[in-house]
Amino acid sequence: GQNIDQPTEMTATEGAIVQINCTYQTSGFNGLFWYQQHAGEAPTFLSYNVLDGLEEKGRFSSFLSRSKGYSYLLLKELQMKDSASYLCALGGFQKLVFGTGTRLLVSP
Amino acid sequence: DTAVSQTPKYLVTQMGNDKSIKCEQNLGHDTMYWYKQDSKKFLKIMFSYNNKELIINETVPNRFSPKSPDKAHLNLHINSLELGDSAVYFCASSPAPTGGTDTQYFGPGTRLTVL
Numbered sequence: 244g245q246n247i248d249q250p251t252e253m254t255a256t257e258g259a260i261v262q263i264n265c266t267y268q269t270s271g272f273n274g275l276f277w278y279q280q281h282a283g284e285a286p287t288f289l290s291y292n293v294l295d296g297l298e299e300k301g302r303f304s305s306f307l308s309r310s311k312g313y314s315y316l317l318l319k320e321l322q323m324k325d326s327a328s329y330l331c332a333l334g335g336f337q338k339l340v341f342g343t344g345t346r347l348l349v350s351p
Numbered sequence: 352d353t354a355v356s357q358t359p360k361y362l363v364t365q366m367g368n369d370k371s372i373k374c375e376q377n378l379g380h381d382t383m384y385w386y387k388q389d390s391k392k393f394l395k396i397m398f399s400y401n402n403k404e405l406i407i408n409e410t411v412p413n414r415f416s417p418k419s420p421d422k423a424h425l426n427l428h429i430n431s432l433e434l435g436d437s438a439v440y441f442c443a444s445s446p447a448p449t450g451g452t453d454t455q456y457f458g459p460g461t462r463l464t465v466l
Contacts, residue, residue, distance in 0.1 A: 276454070280392075284459070284460075285355075285441060285457035285458060285459050285460055286394065286441070286457050287457070288454045288455070288456070291454070328392060330394060334453075337382075337399060337401075337406055337407055338384070338396045338399060338407050338409075339396065339455060340396070341393070341394040341395070343393060344392050344393070344394070346392075
């Protein structure tokens with residue numbers, strides 16, 4: 244298996260910055276994806292990394308280090324609407340393999 | 352404009368019944384997928400089709416039979432439903448099989464409850 248691990252739950256305050264980590268144990272993938280899923284809704288695409296380094300997209304950034312088997316999603320200027328689950332996924336071999344997901348709770 | 356749609360949104364049925372879930376995408380994508388999300392919110396791929404051809408079957412029981420009449424539709428038929436089949440089933444599509452950077456777009460999900 245690809246053993247994609249994420250913290251189960253994190254809490255943060257509105258306006259703060261939070262980093263959600265994802266570690267994995269495979270080298271066999273083409274890209275690493277981050278999806279957001281609000282309760283009772285579909286996952287929606289946030290970002291992806293193919294090469295090592297940081298990809299920035301507004302308030303969201305994602306980082307990948309293939310040599311360390313590690314990625315993170317950085318959320319800045321947190322808003323209440325950012326309370327959701329964040330799913331890390333490895334893309335390759337014609338499918339996405341998802342991690343365990345991190346539930347983020349943003350409080351006022 | 353709904354990109355990926357599924358019907359029904361909710362499905363409650365008795366053990367042993369047979370049921371179907373339908374999925375349609377209007378994005379012009381070649382590839383469609385079925386995922387199962389269990390009670391712990393773990394999202395796992397079941398099947399994928401590329402241009403109506405099955406390309407992935409992730410050791411799903413053969414009670415589950417996907418059918419793709421054309422590349423815009425991927426339906427899931429489940430025979431002899433069991434309690435453990437209760438989950439949310441998501442359909443998704445992508446321009447091509449996710450070999451690298453093709454983003455998958457998910458439907459709203461079908462919550463299946465087997466009593």
